[in-house]
Amino acid sequence: xxxxxxxxxxxxxxxxxxxxxxxxxxxxxxxxxxxxxxxxxxxxxxxxxxxxxxxxxxxxxxxxxxxxxxxxxxxxxxxxxxxxxxxxxxxxxxxxxxxxxxxxxxxxxxxxxxxxxxxxxxxxxxxxxxxxxxxxxxxxxxxxxxxxxxxxxxxxxxxxxxxxxxxxxxxxxxxxxxxxxxxxxxxxxxxxxxxxxxxxxxxxxxxxxxxxxxxxxxxxxxxxxxxxxxxxxxxxxxxxxxxxxxxxxxxxxxxxxxxxxxxxxxxxxxxxxxxxxxxxxxxxxxxxxxxxxxxxxxxxxxxxxxxxxxxxxxxxxxxxxxxxxxxxxxxxxxxxxxxxxxxxxxxxxxxxxxxxxxxxxxxxxxxxxxxxxxxxxxxxxxxxxxxxxxxxxxxxxxxxxxxxxxxxxxxxxxxxxxxxxxxxxxxxxxxxxxxxxxxxxxxxxxxxxxxxxxxxxxxxxxxxxxxxxxxxxxxxxxxxxxxx
Numbered sequence: 109x110x111x112x113x114x115x116x117x118x119x120x121x122x123x124x125x126x127x128x129x130x131x132x133x134x135x136x137x138x139x140x141x142x143x144x145x146x147x148x149x150x151x152x153x154x155x156x157x158x159x160x161x162x163x164x165x166x167x168x169x170x171x172x173x174x175x176x177x178x179x180x181x182x183x184x185x186x187x188x189x190x191x192x193x194x195x196x197x198x199x200x201x202x203x204x205x206x207x208x209x210x211x212x213x214x215x216x217x218x219x220x221x222x223x224x225x226x227x228x229x230x231x232x233x234x235x236x237x238x239x240x241x242x243x244x245x246x247x248x249x250x251x252x253x254x255x256x257x258x259x260x261x262x263x264x265x266x267x268x269x270x271x272x273x274x275x276x277x278x279x280x281x282x283x284x285x286x287x288x289x290x291x292x293x294x295x296x297x298x299x300x301x302x303x304x305x306x307x308x309x310x311x312x313x314x315x316x317x318x319x320x321x322x323x324x325x326x327x328x329x330x331x332x333x334x335x336x337x338x339x340x341x342x343x344x345x346x347x348x349x350x351x352x353x354x355x356x357x358x359x360x361x362x363x364x365x366x367x368x369x370x371x372x373x374x375x376x377x378x379x380x381x382x383x384x385x386x387x388x389x390x391x392x393x394x395x396x397x398x399x400x401x402x403x404x405x406x407x408x409x410x411x412x413x414x415x416x417x418x419x420x421x422x423x424x425x426x427x428x429x430x431x432x433x434x435x436x437x438x439x440x441x442x443x444x445x446x447x448x449x450x451x452x453x454x455x456x457x458x459x460x461x462x463x464x465x466x467x468x469x470x471x472x473x474x475x476x477x478x479x480x481x482x483x484x485x486x487x488x489x490x491x492x493x494x495x496x497x498x499x500x501x502x503x504x505x506x507x508x509x510x511x512x513x514x515x516x517x518x519x520x521x522x523x524x525x526x527x528x529x530x531x532x533x534x535x536x537x538x539x540x541x542x543x544x545x546x547x548x549x550x551x552x553x554x555x556x557x558x559x560x561x562x563x564x565x566x567x568x569x570x571x572x573x574x575x576x577x578x579x580x581x582x583x584x585x586x587x588x589x590x591x592x
Contacts, residue, residue: 136516168180241279416472506552
């Protein structure tokens with residue numbers, strides 16, 4: 109398996125090369141030259157693997173199709189080391205919870221939450237980040253090298269990355285975040301880590317400023333090579349690839365008689381990485397009916413899927429919402445999908461995401477024949493949720509099913525109910541546990557959410573964080589100073 113850039117860079121690289129690299133040299137994102145396609149026989153075999161042998165062995169079966177430069181035995185060990193019930197809380201790793209009552213039974217084959225947030229930092233980012241930490245440590249040891257990870261987080265990526273990388277040999281983490289825009293619990297998870305290889309940088313700006321800094325540094329090839337800069341954001345293909353696995357695991361937990369051959373997923377979406385993994389799973393042959401993109405008041409993606417018009421917002425126009433991990437107006441992974449949507453036309457993709465977004469801040473595919481295929485060929489539809497919507501959804505979900513969902517998952521539940529198809533199960537991907545957004549839960553229910561064991565008093569722990577302006581040169585200087 110070789111990997112190409114969405115913007116046409118000539119090199120074709122193996123997995124471990126792009127694992128440590130992040131962005132391609134031309135600013136594009138890496139994708140496999142082709143998606144491996146599996147048939148019904150393989151799907152049935154994978155179902156047996158998951159149900160009888162577990163998530164780790166399913167992960168090995170899927171990931172081995174994309175990784176041919178790590179020996180199979182080593183890859184299997186890495187998967188089994190990563191995906192354990194001790195780390196993720198259950199043998200299923202990503203168990204389904206059915207939200208069903210008489211009002212929905214007649215028309216719907218099943219409405220489920222897929223629990224992705226039982227890892228160390230209580231967010232779905234752990235599903236990929238725990239594997240990424242083990243992959244980094246393995247590959248760096250093989251090469252006798254070190255890596256300085258520069259990342260950006262709107263809330264959950266940062267803590268997931270830092271918990272996955274803390275104490276890892278040869279790895280340092282420099283994580284940028286928007287100063288004051290994460291929940292107190294999210295800030296505490298990150299800033300209370302005092303490990304020597306963890307560096308938190310709070311940027312006076314919004315998440316998109318952080319993301320722009322990471323891209324700017326990654327595009328400075330000389331600096332990137334001198335200081336061995338890598339990424340853990342979902343621009344890193346390895347992270348997105350790991351997320352593909354739980355789409356298959358969710359499907360395999362459904363009764364075979366309930367699927368009718370199809371399943372739909374609703375995904376709360378800010379940076380488009382999580383739902384892009386669903387796109388990859390669909391391209392591989394998972395029988396997905398619809399991929400439902402759920403957005404917040406920051407509705408850049410919903411606007412595109414409704415109109416074909418993609419317009420990024422400046423920081424001042426990016427809403428500060430009660431689903432802060434989706435306070436994003438530039439969906440980095442969206443480039444991967446548009447590349448596929450345009451028939452893998454790298455020149456056109458580079459023009460849209462390079463020149464047009466830089467010059468105009470938007471591009472318009474409404475008149476392009478490919479835009480119609482977003483829904484008809486690729487199954488994408490979308491919807492929007494607001495603060496009042498999520499409060500109502502949190503209340504209704506608790507009242508009807510006794511289940512408390514976090515704000516982002518509430519966005520997914522609300523939008524999912526607008527896109528139900530008779531006879532097709534709907535799986536809503538849970539993004540985080542409610543404790544991470546306690547203030548809004550208390551606003552909705554009149555009481556705070558339960559705090560999982562081990563997290564009492566986390567907000568009061570000592571913190572270490574550097575506050576800096578959104579200045580690329582200053583960030584480079586900080587990394588250079590602490591990169592050894």
